[in-house]
Structures are given as structure tokens and as C-alpha cells.
Amino acid sequence: MNITVNAKHITLTDAIRDYSEKKIQRIAKYFDDKMDIHVNLNVEKNMHIAEIFVNVKGMFLKGIEKSEDMYASIDMAVDKIERQVVKYKEKLISRKNIENRESMEDLKLSVYDYNEEHAIEEPTVVISKQIPAKPMDIEEAIMQMDLMNKNFFVFRNAENSEINVVYKRDDGKVGIIEP
Template sequence: MATFTVRGKNIEITPSLREYVEKRVGKVTKYFEHVGEITVLLTVSKGRHIVEVTVPIQGGIVLRGEEATMDMYTSIDLVVEKLERQIHKQKTKLSRRLRGGSLKTEVIEAQEKEHPVDQRDASPEYPVVKTKRFVVKPMDVQEAIMQMNLLDHNFFVFRDAETEEVNVVYRRNDGNYGLIESGN
């Protein structure tokens, strides 16, 4: 049985809502032998009901899904569907990464017979169709954000002027900026 952490922002987590979350989101555990603590964040913001689910799986793999609708129960249902689609589409890659039968492929294959899945991402390798090269110039974070905005991109790769490490700045959905630092 999976353990759950269900938190709410601007919403009270009633026993019936918690039970619904555990029942619906718990469906993804049938695909794996070992699942860590499942984290579910339910948020109500400007009339939108947002569900964020994080499912840690053995081997350092993390499934994550987010959905937003005008109804919390609909958002929960949609995020579960999204997670199941991810599992089906990545079945081959997951089974290779999770050696020792941790992925229950027979469950996935039984469901695929009932409901065929888009097979575009089911190949064992991701095809790389184009390679680009560019110089990663040394600059500070503020200059990198300015460059990203000038290019009208959602992310920008740069080399930190002080540490010489390659980092990424990105635009978040909330309009703020994030930084991904390379490190060991």
C-alpha cells in the first residue's frame, strides 16, 4: 500500500477528498513493485482547481503530473490519466531502467489491448533529428535573463562568469525566473 502526503493550498482537505485522491492516484502503484511516498498538492487559485502529483519510483525515477480545471475532482481524474499515459508511452525505457521486474509490464500490456496507446514514444531510443552547436558565453545571471528575454525564449544556457559552470535560467509559469545550476 502506498503512502500519501496530501496538502491543500486555499482548500480544506476533507476526508472524502483525501479518500478520492488516494483511490484515484493510487491506481498508478499497480504498475510498479516499489513506489515511494506519493505527494499530492491541491490548490485553488482564481477559480482554478490545480492538482500536482509527484510519484517517486525505485531507481531515482520520478513521475510528475499537473492538471488544472474548474473542478477539483475533474483535475484529479485528468492528472491520473496523464500519469498513466506517461507510463504507457515510456514502458520500454522504464522496463530497461527498472531492472529486476520492478515495472509490471503485464499490467500495462493488458490495458493496451483494451485501449491502444499512441506508440510514437515507445521506441527504445529517442531519435535526435538535429544537432546545434553554440558558444556558451560567460555572463552573470541577470545578463543571461536579459539575453533570454531579448531572444524571446523560455530558457537560456550560459556559463557563470565566476564559477565557469554551465547553468540554465528559465521563465516559470508564474512569470518569475528560475536557475538550474550544474553541480556534482
């Protein structure tokens, strides 16, 4: 396991580094393989932000939390990632027809014994829409997303005829997903 702890606008003390690494051990118990974990600690206007990024064999997990206490932010971010791991593992186990068993074996998720109260319901599709994917440039797609007051917009990129997605990021900027 490779853990990198970085700090911005805060002094990275041994106590904070040790606390981060100790809490991250909760995530490491789910995996047998090598994993890269990046912890970014930041302070902005009295808010302590903990960002934890985990990379295990191509599976990426992200937990970002803010609070008035750095230790609490670290705890909440680790909890968020732990919930993601449990949810992902339960999805893999609950599927009856797993097409790619090799990828599941590559992850080598360790056994996690949980109570029924932690069981996660499968999401159900509530609505299905079909939209014409008219060719447009990125700027027009962003404008359409803003006009419809949505957080994302699917469109066919006029430059390469591929289906793309523009979306609003948490920081207020716009991102694009391209195949």
C-alpha cells in the same frame, strides 16, 4: 506506498481524500517498490488545482492540472502521470542497448498491457544548433533569454565555469539548472 494529501484554500473532506487515494492506486499498479506521493489541492479564483508529485527510487513524476472541478483536476493529473509512466516504460523496453540494466531492474516496473493505439512515437531531432557558450553571469543570461524571446537559455556561468540553463517557469518566474 506513502501518500500525503494537503489542501490549501479548500476544506479537505474525507470524500476528496478518499477519491485522491483511490485514483492514485492507478499509478501504484505500475510499481512494486515503495513510492512517495504528495498530492496538493488548491483553489484560486474558481480554479481547482491538483498537483501530484511521485517519487520512486529517484524517478520523479509530476502532474499538475486545473479545472473548475476538483475531482476533474485530480483525474486529469493522474492521467498525465500515467501517460508519463507508460512513455518512460516504453522507452526502456524499446532501447536495444541498455547500458545500466541494474537501474531498470531496480525500478521493477510491472507489466502494462496496452493497445497499439496507445503506442508512443519516439521524438526525432529536427534541428541541431551549436552555440558558443560565452561566460556570463546569471542576470546577463536572463537578459539574453528575454532578448531572444525563448523559454530557456544555455550559458557558461562566469562564477564557476560550469554549463547552466536559465528557464521561464509556468508561474512567470525564472529558474536555473546547475550541474
